[in-house]
Amino acid sequence: MASLVLEPPASYSPDSLPAVDYNIWPPEELRPPCHHHHEHSSSSPSPSSGLSLPLPDVVPIIDLHEEDMHLMVQKIASACENWGVFYVVNHGVHESLVARARELGLQLFSLPADFKQKAMPIRNQAGFFEGFGKPLVGKFFKSLMWSEGLTMAGYPTTGIADITDKLCPDEKNGYREALEEYDAALRGLAARLMEAVLAGMGVEDTAQLDRRMLLHVGNDDNNHNDDDDDDITSKTINSSSSSSRLLWRGVVHLNHYPPCPAQPPAEMRMVGIDNNMMSSMSSTTMGLPAHTDSTCLTILHQGSVPGLQIFRHGLWHPLPPLPYHKDSFVIHVGDMLQVLSNGKYKSILHRAVANKTMSRLSLAYLYLPPIEATIAPISEVVSSSEGKKPMYKPLKWLEYYNFRNKNFVGALEHFKTSS
Numbered sequence: 497m498a499s500l501v502l503e504p505p506a507s508y509s510p511d512s513l514p515a516v517d518y519n520i521w522p523p524e525e526l527r528p529p530c531h532h533h534h535e536h537s538s539s540s541p542s543p544s545s546g547l548s549l550p551l552p553d554v555v556p557i558i559d560l561h562e563e564d565m566h567l568m569v570q571k572i573a574s575a576c577e578n579w580g581v582f583y584v585v586n587h588g589v590h591e592s593l594v595a596r597a598r599e600l601g602l603q604l605f606s607l608p609a610d611f612k613q614k615a616m617p618i619r620n621q622a623g624f625f626e627g628f629g630k631p632l633v634g635k636f637f638k639s640l641m642w643s644e645g646l647t648m649a650g651y652p653t654t655g656i657a658d659i660t661d662k663l664c665p666d667e668k669n670g671y672r673e674a675l676e677e678y679d680a681a682l683r684g685l686a687a688r689l690m691e692a693v694l695a696g697m698g699v700e701d702t703a704q705l706d707r708r709m710l711l712h713v714g715n716d717d718n719n720h721n722d723d724d725d726d727d728i729t730s731k732t733i734n735s736s737s738s739s740s741r742l743l744w745r746g747v748v749h750l751n752h753y754p755p756c757p758a759q760p761p762a763e764m765r766m767v768g769i770d771n772n773m774m775s776s777m778s779s780t781t782m783g784l785p786a787h788t789d790s791t792c793l794t795i796l797h798q799g800s801v802p803g804l805q806i807f808r809h810g811l812w813h814p815l816p817p818l819p820y821h822k823d824s825f826v827i828h829v830g831d832m833l834q835v836l837s838n839g840k841y842k843s844i845l846h847r848a849v850a851n852k853t854m855s856r857l858s859l860a861y862l863y864l865p866p867i868e869a870t871i872a873p874i875s876e877v878v879s880s881s882e883g884k885k886p887m888y889k890p891l892k893w894l895e896y897y898n899f900r901n902k903n904f905v906g907a908l909e910h911f912k913t914s915s
C-alpha cells in the first residue's frame with residue numbers, strides 16, 4: 497500500500513509541483529519589456545519571453561546536512577557554475593527564527609507611510625543606503641515598481657537597532673531583537689556557504705584569502721599599492737584568522753509586494769507611491785525589475801507566495817517556494833562572486849512579480865566581502881582558467897555599488913579588463 501507520508505523529491509522539478517494559480521498582475525502579455533541588458537544572455541528578454549514551464553532542467557536543491565563535505569562542495573560548485581542559483585535545505589536556521597522575522601517584517605511594512613518616512617533611506621557610515629524605500633533600480637525603468645524595501649546593515653554595525661529604534665521608539669523593541677537574531681543566524685549560514693564556494697574554487701584557507709583581499713596582494717599582477725591600505729594592514733595582520741571573517745558584511749533586506757489589483761485600493765501604505773502614481777497605475781507595473789545582485793551571495797527566503805523568476809536560456813522561469821521544504825532558501829550568485837571567480841560563476845538575472853490578491857514578503861540576506869577589501873579574480877581560479885588572465889579589474893564593493901546606482905545597465909562590464 498502506498499505510504500501516506502509525502503517524501504520530499506530529490507530535486508525540484510516543476511512537474512513535481514502541484515498546480516499553482518500564479519494570479520500575477522499584470523498578466524505576462526501586458527508586462528513591460530525588460531530593459532536590462534545582461535552580458536551573458538544569448539538573447540535579450542522580451543515581452544514575448546513569457547513564463548515557460550517546465551524548466552529545461554532542474555534547479556539544484558542542496559542538502560546542507562550532507563555528510564560528505566567533499567560532495568557538498570562539488571554540488572555547490574556545479575550549481576554556481578551551471579545555474580548561478582540553487583536552493584538549500586536542512587540549513588540549520590531554525591524555522592521559528594525565520595517565522596518571527598517574517599512576522600515582524602510584515603508588521604514594519606504595515607506601518608503608516610508617515611511612520612516609515614522616519615526611516616527614509618540614508619547613506620550609512622559604510623557608504624550604502626539603509627532604510628525604507630523604493631527599489632534603487634526603479635529609476636532605470638519607466639514602470640511603477642509595485643514593491644518597497646527595508647534595508648538594514650547587520651553585525652558589526654548597529655543598522656538594525658538604529659532603524660527599528662526610529663520606527664518604534666516607544667515600544668519595547670522586540671523588532672530589534674528578532675531581526676538581530678535573524679542576522680546572526682544568516683551570517684553563520686552565509687559564512688558556511690561562502691567557505692564551501694571558496695573551497696570549490698580551490699581556496700582552502702579562507703582567512704588567508706580575506707587577508708589577501710584586505711592587503712590586496714596576490715590577486716593580480718599590477719596593483720599592489722592601494723591608497724588606504726595602511727590602517728587595514730595593521731588591523732588585519734593582527735587579527736586572527738577567525739576574526740578576519742567578521743569583516744564580511746551582512747545586510748538584511750526585506751522586500752514587500754502588496755497585492756497589486758487592477759483597481760488600486762483606496763488606502764495605500766506603500767512608501768513612495770502617491771495618488772497620481774496610483775491613478776496612472778496600469779500595465780506598466782512590476783514587482784522588482786530584472787537585476788543581478790551586487791553581492792557575493794544572496795540568501796533569499798520567499799515565504800509561501802511565489803513571485804521570484806530567473807532568466808535562463810532566453811526565458812523567464814518561476815522559482816517558487818519548495819512545497820516539500822517550506823523553510824528552504826534560494827541562493828543567488830551575485831556580481832562580486834562573478835568577479836572573484838573570474839567569470840566562471842555568473843550572477844543570476846532575476847526579477848519578482850507582484851500578485852493580484854496576496855501580499856508577498858521576501859527576506860534577502862546580502863553577503864558582501866569586507867567593505868575595505870579589494871575584490872579581484874582569485875589567483876587560484878585565474879591560474880586554472882583558459883587564458884590565465886584576470887577578466888576583471890580590482891575593485892572595491894562600494895565603488896561598484898555607486899557606479900551601478902548611476903549606470904545600471906552593464907555595470908559589471910565597466911570593470912572588465914581590456915584584454
Ligand SMILES: O=C(O)CCC(=O)C(=O)O
Pocket residue numbers: 749751784789796798803804846847848857858860
Ligand atoms: O522578492 C524576491 O523574490 C526577490 C528579491 C530580490 O531579488 C532582492 O532583494 O534582490
Ligand SMILES: [Fe+2]
Pocket residue numbers: 787788789794846
Ligand atoms: Fe535580487
